[in-house]
Amino acid sequence: MIDRLRQQLAAADLPDRLRQLAAGAPAAAPVSLTLDLGKLDSDWLHQLPAKAPFWYRARPQRGEFRLGIGHALQVSSSGGNRFAALDNAFSGLCSDWRHTAGEPPPLAFAGFAFDAANQNPLPNALLAVPAILLENLGGRCRAVLTVPAGRIAQAADEWRQLLAQPARPSHTLLLPAAPQALTERAWTARVNAALRDIAGGKLDKLVLSRSRRVEAAGPFSPALILGQLAEQQPDSLLYAHGQGELCFLGATPERLVRLDNGLAEADALAGTAWSGSLSLAEQKNQHEQSLVVQAVVDALAPLCAAPPQASPATEHPAGHLTHLRSRICGRVASGTTLFDLVRALHPTPAVGGYPSGLAQDWLAAHGEQRNGWYSGGFGIFTAAGDGELSVALRCALLNGRQAELQAGAGIVAGSDPQQELAETEAKLGTLLTALGPAGELDRNGTRD
Numbered sequence: 001m002i003d004r005l006r007q008q009l010a011a012a013d014l015p016d017r018l019r020q021l022a023a024g025a026p027a028a029a030p031v032s033l034t035l036d037l038g039k040l041d042s043d044w045l046h047q048l049p050a051k052a053p054f055w056y057r058a059r060p061q062r063g064e065f066r067l068g069i070g071h072a073l074q075v076s077s078s079g080g081n082r083f084a085a086l087d088n089a090f091s092g093l094c095s096d097w098r099h100t101a102g103e104p105p106p107l108a109f110a111g112f113a114f115d116a117a118n119q120n121p122l123p124n125a126l127l128a129v130p131a132i133l134l135e136n137l138g139g140r141c142r143a144v145l146t147v148p149a150g151r152i153a154q155a156a157d158e159w160r161q162l163l164a165q166p167a168r169p170s171h172t173l174l175l176p177a178a179p180q181a182l183t184e185r186a187w188t189a190r191v192n193a194a195l196r197d198i199a200g201g202k203l204d205k206l207v208l209s210r211s212r213r214v215e216a217a218g219p220f221s222p223a224l225i226l227g228q229l230a231e232q233q234p235d236s237l238l239y240a241h242g243q244g245e246l247c248f249l250g251a252t253p254e255r256l257v258r259l260d261n262g263l264a265e266a267d268a269l270a271g272t273a274w275s276g277s278l279s280l281a282e283q284k285n286q287h288e289q290s291l292v293v294q295a296v297v298d299a300l301a302p303l304c305a306a307p308p309q310a311s312p313a314t315e316h317p318a319g320h321l322t323h324l325r326s327r328i329c330g331r332v333a334s335g336t337t338l339f340d341l342v343r344a345l346h347p348t349p350a351v352g353g354y355p356s357g358l359a360q361d362w363l364a365a366h367g368e369q370r371n372g373w374y375s376g377g378f379g380i381f382t383a384a385g386d387g388e389l390s391v392a393l394r395c396a397l398l399n400g401r402q403a404e405l406q407a408g409a410g411i412v413a414g415s416d417p418q419q420e421l422a423e424t425e426a427k428l429g430t431l432l433t434a435l436g437p438a439g440e441l442d443r444n445g446t447r448d
């Protein structure tokens with residue numbers, strides 16, 4: 001497959017095809033050439049680069065796999081106007097974008113942190129057009145090669161170099177973890193503080209998160225972890241963004257919002273059940289999820305031509321966990337962008353709390369710390385203005401041999417601190433298992 005792409009990169013007419021596409025475009029305009037790679041069954045994980053930035057997004061159950069390698073163009077932002085800033089930059093870029101006629105529009109990847117100020121350690125909000133996009137949609141594979149119009153002369157060499165440095169995945173052993181008792185007590189104390197303020201009528205819901213740091217004998221391999229997640233959670237959306245030693249990755253059950261031809265579809269996901277937990281039918285779980293439905297409907301309504309509609313909640317699997325999920329749909333008013341929807345929705349009470357503004361103030365005042373893009377967003381934006389963002393849950397931030405895992409739980413009236421602690425453990429467990437618990441690895445670090 002990659003050999004077929006290499007041959008096409010060596011074709012003598014490639015620079016001419018790019019120049020024809022770019023005719024009359026400003027030097028900074030993206031130029032994207034789509035090449036057909038035929039029918040094949042690849043998840044692209046073997047092509048994850050060792051050093052170049054990359055983006056991975058896959059839905060294994062639907063046979064949908066995308067890998068972006070290198071950045072042809074990128075823009076980052078932070079602060080209260082971060083979504084508006086990216087929206088402006090992206091719409092400017094789209095107005096000049098030249099791409100192969102008759103092919104689906106090319107796309108950009110984006111990721112952002114929960115908190116508009118956090119820069120730890122990824123850029124707060126980042127949007128990037130990959131230099132090489134490898135797509136496998138239901139077995140049909142293609143490559144989309146992108147270069148700014150002013151850099152066509154050196155493009156083929158740069159693309160070849162990006163393909164020449166795939167990472168070499170190797171298994172590693174997790175080192176014994178530090179005792180958790182103190183951090184667990186500190187977290188439970190915050191849950192009790194949240195319960196007091198909820199009982200006092202200040203808020204209805206707060207989502208409190210915990211983090212767990214783990215270390216391995218050797219560097220973690222994103223490709224192996226993503227492969228594990230695909231097996232564990234085939235119905236979730238896999239995502240990753242890597243930059244050198246750093247990689248933020250996970251498998252999330254929750255969509256933030258999708259925009260397709262004017263139709264917006266968002267998830268209201270909350271309430272968690274696993275073997276031995278409270279049932280999703282319990283009042284506490286139903287209440288927790290109904291607050292998310294209400295907030296999503298309220299956030300979408302001003303952007304929709306008619307009131308958005310919410311489906312009844314159903315059970316939604318996520319590996320060994322199950323959640324309650326409703327889907328909220330609405331036709332957006334003309335001129336509404338995907339970034340407008342993100343700005344209106346984020347953070348939903350699935351990751352922040354309810355009411356949203358008060359919950360965010362409470363979390364900031366109580367030292368809630370969320371690193372990387374945990375509980376922020378991750379997704380794609382097409383040159384036609386459509387796209388889809390997911391809520392970045394069930395994730396790990398890898399840095400060489402270190403990994404930080406984060407997970408949270410929604411606290412409402414009636415929450416039991418010990419049950420909520422167990423819930424965060426169950427959520428952290430999804431990533432811990434994928435990182436490779438020591439018990440499952442032999443002395444050489446290979447799996448049974």
Ligand SMILES: C=C(O[C@H]1C=CC=C(C(=O)O)[C@@H]1O)C(=O)O
Binds near residue numbers: 269271393394408
């Ligand atoms: C905040 C997380 O999950 C959210 C999504 C589904 C169910 C949740 C819950 O039951 O609390 C959370 O709202 C997380 O996984 O870190």
